[in-house]
Amino acid sequence: xxxxxxxxxxxxxxxxxxxxxxxxxxxxxxxxxxxxxxxYYYESTQDRELAKSKAILEMGDPKEIGKALNQVHKPxxxxxxxxxKALCILLLCIIGWMSLQKVWDSFxxxxxxxxxxxxxxxxxxxxxxxxxxxxxxxNVYLLARYSSSEHRLNLDRDVIQFxxxxxxSDGTMIILYQDIKPFDPFGLGSEDYPLxxxxxxxxxxxxxxxxxxxxxxxxxxxxxxxxxxxPIGIESFSLKYEGYSDQFETLIRVxxxxxxx
Amino acid sequence: MNIGGLGMDKNFxxxxxxxxxxxxxxxxxxxxxxxxxxxxxxxxxSFQLKEGTLYPILHKLENMKWVSSYMTLxxxxxKRKYYKITRLGLQQFAEEKQTWxxxxxxxxxxxxxxxxxxxxxE
Numbered sequence: 001x002x003x004x005x006x007x008x009x010x011x012x013x014x015x016x017x018x019x020x021x022x023x024x025x026x027x028x029x030x031x032x033x034x035x036x037x038x039x040y041y042y043e044s045t046q047d048r049e050l051a052k053s054k055a056i057l058e059m060g061d062p063k064e065i066g067k068a069l070n071q072v073h074k075p076x077x078x079x080x081x082x083x084x085k086a087l088c089i090l091l092l093c094i095i096g097w098m099s100l101q102k103v104w105d106s107f108x109x110x111x112x113x114x115x116x117x118x119x120x121x122x123x124x125x126x127x128x129x130x131x132x133x134x135x136x137x138x139n140v141y142l143l144a145r146y147s148s149s150e151h152r153l154n155l156d157r158d159v160i161q162f163x164x165x166x167x168x169s170d171g172t173m174i175i176l177y178q179d180i181k182p183f184d185p186f187g188l189g190s191e192d193y194p195l196x197x198x199x200x201x202x203x204x205x206x207x208x209x210x211x212x213x214x215x216x217x218x219x220x221x222x223x224x225x226x227x228x229x230x231p232i233g234i235e236s237f238s239l240k241y242e243g244y245s246d247q248f249e250t251l252i253r254v255x256x257x258x259x260x261x
Numbered sequence: 262m263n264i265g266g267l268g269m270d271k272n273f274x275x276x277x278x279x280x281x282x283x284x285x286x287x288x289x290x291x292x293x294x295x296x297x298x299x300x301x302x303x304x305x306x307s308f309q310l311k312e313g314t315l316y317p318i319l320h321k322l323e324n325m326k327w328v329s330s331y332m333t334l335x336x337x338x339x340k341r342k343y344y345k346i347t348r349l350g351l352q353q354f355a356e357e358k359q360t361w362x363x364x365x366x367x368x369x370x371x372x373x374x375x376x377x378x379x380x381x382x383e
Contacts, residue, residue, distance in 0.1 A: 025332075028340045029293060029342045030316075031339070032339050032340065032341050032342070033312060035339060037294065058312070065313040069316060069317050069320065072317050072320040072321045077324075
């Protein structure tokens with residue numbers, strides 16, 4: 001009788017198993033078994049080749065063994081298991097990637113602040129604002145800078161941080177702020193709280209000024225609120241917010257007056 | 262499952278192969294070849310389990326979560342798969358053992374009457 005070599009025997013068994021991902025472990029298990037049998041027969045025969053042949057004969061018909069194993073290693077459940085494992089890994093990768101992006105965004109934000117010569121919480125150079133002001137910015141200059149009595153405010157689920165409040169000589173007031181959201185990689189609970197729509201400035205005489213949306217936000221730096229025709233010479237005023245579930249009013253005072261150009 | 266010498270029907274013990282294998286693995290973690298040899302020794306060569314029968318049974322027990330497996334390296338650097346009984350496997354073993362005891366007692370009763378059962382229990 002022609003005895004198949006060990007590798008051929010194992011390969012014949014594993015070929016019968018349709019769920020290919022299980023073949024490797026089965027091959028390892030059979031190889032170990034064959035080696036044990038070989039050692040057993042070698043002890044009695046002292047003939048390596050004879051021992052190998054006897055071991056393979058002892059194992060039986062490889063096709064039959066493979067078919068029996070194939071009955072147990074069902075491809076359907078194998079694939080279900082394999083797919084769920086792959087999906088879990090994919091999900092972890094997506095979560096990891098989104099978290100990395102968040103970290104990278106914060107890092108970029110910090111770098112951009114630094115690139116304009118300011119710390120992560122700071123102000124932008126007036127040239128930036130001037131470049132966006134009116135038709136004739138050459139005649140416009142920074143008149144005053146204000147600061148909020150509360151640098152940070154809890155607003156619904158977010159935190160609002162006022163970074164820069166500037167008044168220009170043409171009566172344009174700009175408020176630069178950050179909307180710091182809780183960690184939420186899928187944006188499930190994320191809502192925007194439009195300060196432009198839900199808040200206004202209240203002057204000491206009770207006059208209310210609404211915000212305009214003429215300026216776009218600065219990527220990575222923050223959101224911008226713009227008010228035109230703000231009266232010159234006002235020392236303090238308040239910003240009033242009336243949101244979905246929260247409301248606040250914060251006092252804003254002059255921190256720096258600048259001389260006319 | 263071949264029953265050497267006793268001339269028993271293969272099916273007779275085939276239905277109890279789970280019980281025998283779970284019994285062996287419940288004592289210590291074992292690998293395939295070791296299970297076959299241990300079974301031969303403990304049964305005085307009466308039970309000879311063929312490889313083509315053993316591995317599908319072991320893998321089925323693993324699917325049922327009655328046994329778990331792990332790989333180790335032997336002294337000769339060969340990867341070896343060991344089987345370990347699980348808590349679920351121990352429960353199954355206890356149930357199958359109980360069924361077997363009841364079955365055995367019934368056979369004994371039929372063969373030798375109540376007197377014979379009492380004698381064997383003493």
